[in-house]
Amino acid sequence: MSEYVISAYGEALFKLMKKKNIDKITVDELCEEGGIGRATYFRNFKSKDEIITTYIIMKWREYEREHRLKEHQLNDSYRVRRYFDFCYSLRNKNDLIIGQGHHGAILSAYEIIMTDSDIGRSIDTYESSYLAYGLFGIFMKWARNGYAESVQDMTQIVIERIFAGNME
Template sequence: MRQTIRNVSPMSNEGRNAYVIEHLTDALLTLLRDHSINDVSISELCECAGVGRASFYRNFESKEDIVRLYINHLFCEWADAYEQGDDKPLSALIQSIFAHFERHRDFYGLLNERRLIYLLKDVIIGICGPKPEQSKDDAYAKAFVAYTLYGWVEVWFQRGMKESSEEMAGLFKMQGL
């Protein structure tokens, strides 16, 4: 899209980038309803979003990066709400994460349908996984929990998200985790 006085907003670069990111995200999620991510071209995505290809490449390296950014956005909202309380047991964290997935069932169902669930792994590892400053024992325990949780999430999606978040937390707790 060629920029002219009619189609360029007087907003700041940050405002324009936010606009571009929002429109590319909305367009990609719309296109993913009918196409796999590999079948969506950058040109088609930009046309649907009403932005130029340069805008895409200025903000993203791949279409998957758009999905990752949106997942991170959703999880930041979740984390802000979750962290408002006191220290909570692991089962409360698990229940809260699965409740988050339930609230955004359509989006995560779309990720599952389009085989993009793997994009969740980094987010889950970032939340529940090991940190460099942790002791060896803590780091391995956190890695075990994080990768186990990711596996459970993946299977839960594949099974159609039938169990409630409370049931999933209970099942996790029954495993001694």
């Protein structure tokens, strides 16, 4: 599936979510807003949550390449900071997703990102699951607290309290 299709449906969905709950958005409305036909939607997605998940993964992979994150260990402060920068950059979209009760789509994205299953290098281990669920939990707490802590504060919390002695 092309980045154009993912982006078009993702941006259309978020625009519509600002106006009404995701559960009330029809496929016809989504296709009209995105400028892409119904057949393309049904060929590529099973649900609106899948659009969200795929959109987050696409955005993460772009960000990951731009910041050369694969060159850093998961517990490296640079990579941890970039993770929180990325989450904060999607703050408005994340708040819509969480506010409408579809945060499972975010967790699904994290599971795929942490295992690299979308790029053919699946590392489906206990550690990757631990990281996906752990980072999701930390992110959810941070988002629900209104992003009260800075990105730097969140980086420090994860490096000093969570990764200290737990990752090699």
